[in-house]
Amino acid sequence: MSIIIRQETKEDYYKTELMTMRAFWNVYRAGCFEHYLVHMIREAKEYVPEISRVAEADGEIVGAIYYTRAKVVDGDAEHEVLTFGPLCVDPLWYDRGVGKRLLEETLELAREAGYPGVVIFGEPGYYPKFGFKNCACYGIFDSNGQNYDPFMALPLNSGFSEVHGRFEEASFFANCEDEEAVSEFNKKFPYVKPLELECQPLHEFRLGRIASVKKNIYTIKFWESEIPAKLKGFFYEKAAEELPIVGDYVTFELNPWGESVITSVCKRTSVLKRPDQAKTATDQYMVSNADLVFIVTSLNEDYSYNRIARYVSVALEGGVTPVVILTKMDLVEDAYSYVAEAETISPGLKVHAVSATMGWGLNEFREYLVPGVSICLLGSSGAGKSTLINALAGREVMKTAAIREDDGEGRHTTTHRQLIDLGGGVTIIDTPGMREIGLAGVDGGLEETFADILELEAQCKFSNCRHDTEPGCAIKAALRDGRLDPKRLELYRNLNAENTKNYAKKKEISKYVYQRRRAKGKTLEDF
Template sequence: MNNIILRKETKEDFYDTEHMTMRAFWNLHGPGCNEHLLVHKLRESEDYLPELSRVAELDGRIVGAIFYSKAKVADGDTEHEVLTFGPLAVEPTCFNMGIGAKLLKETLALSKEAGYKGIVICGEPEYYPKHGFKTCDNFGIVHPAFGNSDAFMAYPLNDGFEEIHGTYYEAPVFETCEDEAEIEEFTKEFPYYKPLKLSCQWLHVEKLGRISEVQKNSFKIRFFEQELPAKLKGSFYEEDSEKWPVVGDYVTFLYNPNGECTILTVCERSSFLQRPDQAKTGVMQHMVANVDYTFIVTSLNDDYSFNRIARYASVALQGNSIPVAILTKSDLCNNVGRYVREVESISENIRVHAVSALLDIGLDELEEYFTPGTTICLMGSSGAGKSTLINSIVGSEVMKTSEIREDDSKGRHTTTHRQLIEVKEGVFIIDTPGMREIGMANTQDGIDDTFSDIVELIGRCKFSNCRHDTEPGCAIKAALESGELSRERYELYVNLGAENTRNYAMKKEISRWAKEMKKFKDKNNNWD
């Protein structure tokens, strides 16, 4: 605290103060924020009071700011001048350092000394009462939009404030920061942060971060540039494992700068990839969440497997992620076009690119996926060239690489656990350990999306329960005989579907058994 300096803002501080304010409010109460634009406009307002406003500086960096302006309370034809402040912003990576309290204490004293009767604010109801603020219904002051609420508060400064009653009006500048196009354009001047619309927003003491690493019951949360160690709130252990955080999840958490943070909730997911565990017990392994694209990386050497790519694609589509097949090391292949066409035949929903990182072939085609706000999941065998691919696109070594064994074209595991990595501003990669096998379970929708042509043919069969064997009017048989549908593709669809049904049944049985065991334990625990 001794290193924190409070002072007036200078022109040289403007950009840094606005950037800090943007970070402080970003995604706090909805997608993005507009407080940084308000600060920008407030300085030009005739109601702004720079003599009362202050910034907080720590080691040469702006870490807090409070902005005062004139407001009024009107009772009929009578108007009373009061103060308001806002925003009060604190750099999010400097919470729990008392910066906000220090800004408040000094500026409240300045305001009292200046002779103002009182302050009216809309602010955090769990914070400001600790500093002497009371709800405005104690003073007979109402808000023109919502009357009164716990967030509408006042602070008496000098004698006479108790005589002020009526409707509160803040400076007109506060009404000029709602245009979304203007906010978006102004925000482009600052580093990129993804706007998020989540049901878990409207945060108070909790913060919003993203899971960047999971190792057993140990978690890391990415909070702006910080990587914070975290643990689960106890109630998670009573939940189904599907509700536990995975890499890529957005979570609310209690910030602890001196130890482990506590994860409170997992926000709703835009995508969620899972697969059966490798022991083939039917238990689902929850992999990643909130990925826009799934890069299925396979090299055009002995690693290439049409069936494996189809499995990856089904898992991606089931999880609501767009599958993108990246065929690497195209410089080693004499018939790239054949492989591209073969992979394209897997599904109309899969995108295919053949590239060579060594010769810089096809990499420019992938740049469309590396736009701010995008998250990409990497899947593929060890040695497929995932790390080399990303390093080549980004132009720097952001991911570790390893050599492959020349005798069998198989690679060594560079990645040992899933992790979220920012490779460019606003672009994140979730790297996964190399997987040579991927099973099916609870992925029928993904399989159907992958083989949508076969699903359409099945819908044309004369009988709804057609087994596609000897029944008359079978569209599948006709397509196989005419060559419209290849025997290999149909057999892959059948095999994946059968595997999915088998593993899903096993999963349901394990789930049923687990519930029975829980009932048994609960019953025993209730015995006197």
């Protein structure tokens, strides 16, 4: 596809600003301000539109460079020079020579216009390829008298040999990071979540999000594209919890013509895991960086008070807020009795009854579908997760399948965990159906789920109270006066016992595996 380098027109303004936002978003900091800077540059008297250029491909703006006049002050002497910034390329056009063409063609225009040189703040790993050197080589320093690697200059004409002193760019640059102004300016563009990550600044790497994992094949969501990727070699020496999972933000080396390479996993804000169903000592890491978990269960044979409590505990253990969604409310006469029962699982737990096919109860989801939110869906096959996603999206984004009439169980329509862009800045993470979910090492999740019971236990007269025949037992008192449901107390005891037993078993298996590996590494001389 041919790339056209030309001057910008007013009709390009929105496209160019959006492209600039995409180019810098979350690269150096949470969000960016460079697209607002472009807006300010156009209105500045120092702007040099006759040299600035945009790159167009197939009718779309894929790159741009903006020049402004600046000066280098040496006592009473002032030397006019050029500076540029931002030089930007749409993320989906990286490594295709767009930036190179913009830079080379505009530098030639600046040279022909007679400017002595260009002074910039830029990537020290990129601009030296075009002849830029540290400003210290030319006796130029910044407004604070400092010099550093990103501060570079390029002579264009012989007059640059006379340029020495303090660099001063246009005054409007000092206002381009006004947070309030940038926030207001952002409202004209589609919402993209600003992320503050320890991997910033990214420099040569790109930032994306794991959209799906199938064995060793990873798919990265990178703006509107889904990019195939593989792991950097050192990942194969890492523990399971350090490998990328769906929902992870990752840095990667972009390869536009093949598999990209994942180089790091950014720190997670939350993670959902469960004991490995293969009964090994490891946990199965399912989803990361979710803000909410929609625990989806249908009001047919799938409904299980016990299973919902398990999901709630797993969500809370992972640092995610659980919300229970009771689907197919049109199948029962009194759906709200189920709502009332499920609400007793944990203090403050939100529960909603809906019928996605009938459109009942969907308005209640508006409070959750806010820009920037990531929602994970957990539940059994046939619970209606795919139908719910389609209803929330207002279009068919997931295939659906009818449940089996003989046992009321569903057929798998989701075969792997996947990240779905719902629109409006809302991300859904769908998961395959799970009939059961075990508990192991979710002490914190159980404590949050049954916080009221733990508070009662703390009020018992004896710290080792077994809530049987001991005097001054707060649990027995709560059972007598109806403040505590016996069914819920039994559920807590069962889940807590299972969690303790499975965790102990997990540690035992882990110890055995460690000893086996250690023994295999020994030689006869070690015995």
